[in-house]
Amino acid sequence: NAGVTQTPKFQVLKTGQSMTLQCAQDMNHEYMSWYRQDPGMGLRLIHYSVGAGITDQGEVPNGYNVSRSTTEDFPLRLLSAAPSQTSVYFCASSYWDGAYNSPLHFGNGTRLTVT
Amino acid sequence: KQEVTQIPAALSVPEGENLVLNCSFTDSAIYNLQWFRQDPGKGLTSLLLIQSSQREQTSGRLNASLDKSSGRSTLYIAASQPGDSATYLCAGSGGSNYKLTFGKGTLLTVNP
Numbered sequence: 001n002a003g004v005t006q007t008p009k010f011q012v013l014k015t016g017q018s019m020t021l022q023c024a025q026d027m028n029h030e031y032m033s034w035y036r037q038d039p040g041m042g043l044r045l046i047h048y049s050v051g052a053g054i055t056d057q058g059e060v061p062n063g064y065n066v067s068r069s070t071t072e073d074f075p076l077r078l079l080s081a082a083p084s085q086t087s088v089y090f091c092a093s094s095y096w097d098g099a100y101n102s103p104l105h106f107g108n109g110t111r112l113t114v115t
Numbered sequence: 116k117q118e119v120t121q122i123p124a125a126l127s128v129p130e131g132e133n134l135v136l137n138c139s140f141t142d143s144a145i146y147n148l149q150w151f152r153q154d155p156g157k158g159l160t161s162l163l164l165i166q167s168s169q170r171e172q173t174s175g176r177l178n179a180s181l182d183k184s185s186g187r188s189t190l191y192i193a194a195s196q197p198g199d200s201a202t203y204l205c206a207g208s209g210g211s212n213y214k215l216t217f218g219k220g221t222l223l224t225v226n227p
Contacts (some may be wrong), residue, residue, distance in 0.1 A: 004158075035217075040219070041219075042204075042217050042218065042219040042220070043159075043204070043206075043217040045214060045215070048214075058214065059214075090158055090159070092159075094157075099146050099147070099208065099209070100146065100147055100149070100208040100215055101164075101166060102164070103148060103149065103164050104149065104151075104159070104161055104206075104215065105161065105162035106151075106158035106159040107158050107162070108156075108157055108158045109156075109157070109158050
């Protein structure tokens with residue numbers, strides 16, 4: 001059972017570079033989301049989606065883009081990396097009936113360092 | 116805006132002890148509450164989900180309760196084991212929007 005798969009596990013970028021963090025789930029979940037986890041700040045929602053073709057902003061969306069062309073995939077794009085985007089990024093998914101009535105499943109994270 | 120607080124930030128107990136982890140939230144219009152476990156370098160694993168109409172959920176040695184009127188949830192761990200050592204996070208949804216808000220977690224260490 002693959003669950004939620006994130007790639008890569010580690011990434012180092014230089015300031016100004018762009019990249020895409022990949023997230024795929026095989027549970028046919030409608031809801032997918034991206035969080036970043038920083039020491040002392042906890043988990044903060046970047047973007048989320050409740051189905052293919054539907055995305056919305058979370059708490060800290062600036063500097064990030066997402067798209068949802070399929071149910072399975074929800075990539076996160078960093079447009080021009082900044083040191084402030086150094087963090088651990090988690091993708092999560094769940095069934096969706098209009099609210100968080102199902103457990104949220106997380107990937108193992110991508111540790112990103114921007115120099 | 117929903118705010119979720121977990122106190123203490125860290126807790127150390129001897130093996131076999133029963134313990135309670137606390138989670139407080141500011142908006143009593145919470146829809147449901149989830150408890151997660153996070154091991155070092157890993158993602159979060161959902162432990163228990165309490166829906167709005169429920170007051171508690173149990174899974175093995177874990178019991179989670181939700182008191183919306185007081186803005187509190189507790190996670191009770193019975194007969195703690197060293198394998199229970201991890202960071203435990205709670206997350207609430209509802210209030211002014213349907214977004215999940217996480218607490219910063221309690222780092223639990225169970226000493227053999």
